[in-house]
Amino acid sequence: MASIKLNAVEKWFGDLQVIKGVDLAIEDGEFVVFIGPSGCGKSTLLRIIAGLEDASEGSVIINDNDVTGNLPSERGLAMVFQSYALYPHMDVGENIGFALKTAGMPRTEIKKRVDEVAGILKLESLLSRLPKQLSGGQRQRVAIGRAIVREPVGFLFDEPLSNLDAALRVNMRLEISRLHAQLGITTIYVTHDQIEAMTLADRIIVLDEGRVIQAGSPRELYNNPNSRFVAEFIGSPKMNLLPCMEKSGRIVFSGFGKNTARKKAISEKFLSAPSSAVVSLGIRPENIALCDEDAGHISGTVAVCEYLGSEQFAYIDCGLDNMVTARVSPDAELKVGSVTGLSFDNEKLYTFDGDGSRLYKPPR
Numbered sequence: 001m002a003s004i005k006l007n008a009v010e011k012w013f014g015d016l017q018v019i020k021g022v023d024l025a026i027e028d029g030e031f032v033v034f035i036g037p038s039g040c041g042k043s044t045l046l047r048i049i050a051g052l053e054d055a056s057e058g059s060v061i062i063n064d065n066d067v068t069g070n071l072p073s074e075r076g077l078a079m080v081f082q083s084y085a086l087y088p089h090m091d092v093g094e095n096i097g098f099a100l101k102t103a104g105m106p107r108t109e110i111k112k113r114v115d116e117v118a119g120i121l122k123l124e125s126l127l128s129r130l131p132k133q134l135s136g137g138q139r140q141r142v143a144i145g146r147a148i149v150r151e152p153v154g155f156l157f158d159e160p161l162s163n164l165d166a167a168l169r170v171n172m173r174l175e176i177s178r179l180h181a182q183l184g185i186t187t188i189y190v191t192h193d194q195i196e197a198m199t200l201a202d203r204i205i206v207l208d209e210g211r212v213i214q215a216g217s218p219r220e221l222y223n224n225p226n227s228r229f230v231a232e233f234i235g236s237p238k239m240n241l242l243p244c245m246e247k248s249g250r251i252v253f254s255g256f257g258k259n260t261a262r263k264k265a266i267s268e269k270f271l272s273a274p275s276s277a278v279v280s281l282g283i284r285p286e287n288i289a290l291c292d293e294d295a296g297h298i299s300g301t302v303a304v305c306e307y308l309g310s311e312q313f314a315y316i317d318c319g320l321d322n323m324v325t326a327r328v329s330p331d332a333e334l335k336v337g338s339v340t341g342l343s344f345d346n347e348k349l350y351t352f353d354g355d356g357s358r359l360y361k362p363p364r
């Protein structure tokens with residue numbers, strides 16, 4: 001098992017700096033997820049840890065050893081990619097055992113290890129099939145098996161489930177969770193998927209433009225985002241941001257269309273932190289209740305309704321650039337085109353300044 005440390009890691013591709021000084025300490029056995037917009041440097045950072053890419057500056061430390069100049073094979077890490085890249089002419093057992101064979105391990109030992117791994121991944125009955133005879137999820141399990149069999153000190157996953165259909169993704173997500181609980185191997189997992197990040201991670205690292213923006217447990221990031229960026233990035237559907245301003249010591253909405261919104265001040269309680277820097281107010285969809293047109297903080301017209309069975313989201317046009325999203329009871333029958341009031345839970349409001357820094361968060 002391994003602790004993994006990055007010290008002031010930078011990466012330049014020619015004149016383009018894509019990693020801008022990343023410090024990170026990952027504990028032995030921890031499950032860390034890198035998340036961030038496309039192109040922010042997640043794969044590059046992972047490849048630097050794996051040794052598939054050199055760091056331009058800084059160092060990579062595994063278990064207190066500086067491995068910055070070491071080959072991938074000297075780092076003891078196993079990487080699983082989005083594309084499974086199985087050998088098409090080898091069956092499942094041969095695919096899983098290939099690395100051991102090239103390392104010169106005796107046949108009987110290879111068979112023992114392959115059988116063990118097949119047991120862990122429930123591949124026993126598929127060992128003599130070729131990759132083309134497998135489903136996407138089974139192939140991905142073989143790819144994971146190939147990584148496990150080498151008994152790595154750490155796992156690196158780069159969007160391993162993004163080629164799978166929705167149901168398989170859920171299955172494989174659970175498999176990976178179970179595997180981590182069972183083997184306790186330090187894991188770094190790159191994903192775009194909110195749910196994967198929230199459900200798998202001990203700690204989520206939010207990256208943007210080659211920098212760590214915030215790191216914390218899923219709960220911490222959801223409840224205590226340090227910026228508008230993280231507030232909007234973590235949570236699906238995302239947090240609503242409403243333009244507002246400070247006026248005579250009160251926070252009032254601003255920037256709404258003429259007829260669509262009541263510009264009602266936010267509760268007295270919330271005024272403990274008024275600031276002239278406030279430009280937007282954040283509220284999550286689950287903290288907005290729909291009410292009579294005149295009873296809410298603002299009002300708007302129901303534009304779209306998404307019924308998902310166990311929950312329902314209403315997208316409301318309040319005359320802003322973006323629709324306001326509210327999570328409502330799946331039993332509520334909402335009429336598209338109807339006018340509704342929106343009432344905010346005053347205990348669950350956030351404020352942000354013009355640079356996107358968070359000024360206020362709800363007490364928890």
Ligand SMILES: Nc1ncnc2c1ncn2[C@@H]1O[C@H](COP(=O)(O)OP(=O)(O)OP(=O)(O)O)[C@@H](O)[C@H]1O
Binds near residue numbers: 045
């Ligand atoms: N070999 C390369 N040469 C030049 N630029 C590169 C190279 N590899 C990556 N980049 C650039 O580095 C930046 C980070 O790329 P990276 O693949 O790490 O992003 P990512 O966060 O994994 O994105 P995605 O979510 O789309 O996979 C991007 O702007 C990309 O174009």
Ligand SMILES: [Mg+2]
Binds near residue numbers: 043
């Ligand atoms: Mg990538």
